[in-house]
Amino acid sequence: IESKEEYRFNTTVNSAMSTITVAFPSDEAESISLHQLKKLLAKTTYNGFPIIQSTAHPRVIGYITRADIEYNLENAVSGVNETSKCNFNSEKSQNEENCIEFGAVVNRHPFTVNVTTTLEYVLDVFVKLGPRFILVEQEGLLVGIITRKDILRYEYTVHAMHSDNDVESSNSEFDER
Numbered sequence: 224i225e226s227k228e229e230y231r232f233n234t235t236v237n238s239a240m241s242t243i244t245v246a247f248p249s250d251e252a253e254s255i256s257l258h259q260l261k262k263l264l265a266k267t268t269y270n271g272f273p274i275i276q277s278t279a280h281p282r283v284i285g286y287i288t289r290a291d292i293e294y295n296l297e298n299a300v301s302g303v304n305e306t307s308k309c310n311f312n313s314e315k316s317q318n319e320e321n322c323i324e325f326g327a328v329v330n331r332h333p334f335t336v337n338v339t340t341t342l343e344y345v346l347d348v349f350v351k352l353g354p355r356f357i358l359v360e361q362e363g364l365l366v367g368i369i370t371r372k373d374i375l376r377y378e379y380t381v382h383a384m385h386s387d388n389d390v391e392s393s394n395s396e397f398d399e400r
């Protein structure tokens with residue numbers, strides 16, 4: 224990824240971001256079981272998951288990496304079983320027994336931008352501040368996530384679209400070698 228000056232995407236972050244498909248609610252009423260957590264980990268390859276207030280009000284609470292979840296599970300305390308609830312809050316669960324506490328490894332200040340942010344600005348944040356991902360909000364609620372690779376993929380797709388006309392010439396160049 225090169226410097227900002229050379230790039231004019233002329234678009235906002237929502238054209239390159241992914242819509243959130245998996246996020247963990249911190250609201251105890253919606254808390255998932257260990258069984259559900261394991262299923263979600265197996266079903267996806269994401270490096271991590273946003274923690275939201277609730278499904279109805281997905282305000283960003285934080286982000287937890289897959290590695291931290293797996294580390295916590297390997298070292299899970301005794302008494303935990305498949306029906307145990309997962310708690311992503313900073314405070315320990317009051318109501319649930321045998322709760323698995325993830326609060327200590329939740330990043331409470333993930334980078335966030337608004338959907339209307341330009342893609343150039345987002346690229347600049349990646350280059351200058353070096354986060355692994357940036358969460359995307361609309362009206363204060365979580366809607367997406369973008370990684371460095373998403374920008375590369377976006378750039379590649381746009382580039383491929385625009386260079387369709389060059390395909391023949393580049394093929395012939397290749398043939399000559």
Ligand code: ADP
Nearest residue numbers: 241242243244245268269270272368369370372
């Ligand atoms: P990378 O893009 O560096 O490989 P990830 O493996 O975390 O990082 O993400 C892979 C893809 O999935 C990216 O396009 C990213 O935007 C998307 N993604 C990551 N986490 C989530 C999530 N919780 N919900 C939906 N999409 C996600």
